[in-house]
Amino acid sequence: MNIIEKRIKSIRNEIKIIAKKYGCDTNRIRLVAVSKNKPIELIQYAILAGQKEFGENYVKEGVEKIYFFSKNYKLIWHFIGQLQxxxxxxxxxxxxxxxxxxxxKIIHRLNVQRPQNLSPLNVLIQVNIDGETNKGGITSNQIFSLAKIIKSCINLQLRGIMCIPTIETNFNKQIINFVKIFKLFKELQYSYSSVDTLSLGMSHDMIAAIAAGSNLLRIGTAIFGSR
Structure with missing residues (x-):
């Protein structure tokens, strides 16, 4: 068993333990392996360990990897970087x-550019919960206006919310912020039946994310190591 396989197995076991502790359904929590800047070889190891979903921050790099692996594997690719x-x-x-x-603008471009032979592109609204100027995302009071636009696009499927909160090492402080995000997610879910995904939590705050209700984790460092 290689180191990547060991890490993925360990993370999946940890997710089960955390989910059980906080009364969450383990089967509904998805693990996206963030593979930006990682070589094909390491991604291959992750695939052999059963990992099917990968996240990329850079378009060109991601497309090259998608093309390479599409020859032999059916994977799910998430774009998680700022989109120009x-x-x-x-x-x-x-x-x-x-x-x-x-x-x-991005919503309309993606809708027009999505090929008709593909299923609708799954999209998440990025919320900048802390108002950080160096991050993308909208304020919480803009969520429903964007959601309405997305729902009018036949080639897009609104699935939920994504957030990258300010880095915080204190668990209790993490939870306070994450619960706010979860409440926004539930409000959106109440209005739109297609909403089922809260993309929240990375290697350093995975426990708090699960405890607060996240069901999609974006894990990079804990799988592939530091950049």
Missing amino acids: SNKSRLVAEYFDWCHTIDRP
Whole structure:
């Protein structure tokens, strides 16, 4: 068993333990392996360990990996980086998910550029819960206006919310912020039946994310090691 396989197995076991502790359904928690800047070889090890979902931050790098692995594997690819307008076509044509929807222009471009032979692109609205100027995302009071636009697009499927909170090492402080995000998610879910995904939690705050109700974890360092 290689080191990547050991790490994935360990993380999946940890997810089960945490979920059980906080009364969450383990089967509903998805693990996305963040493979940005990681070589093909390491991703291959993750695939052999049973990992099917991967997250990429950079469009060109992600497309190259998608093309490479599509020859032999059926994987699910998530775009989790900030999306520039001039790169939207590649995301629309190659990725299965886009986590970083934060403006109408990107919504309309993805909808028009999504090939008709593919199923609708799964999209998440990125919320900037802490108002950090160096991060993408919208304020909480803008969620429903963007959701309405997405729902009018036949080639997009609104699936929920994504958030990258300010890094915080204190568990109790993490929970306070994460619960706020979960409440926003539930409000959106109440209005739209297609909403089922809260993308929240990375290697350093996975426990708090699960405890607060996240069902999609974006884990990179704990699987592939530090960049």
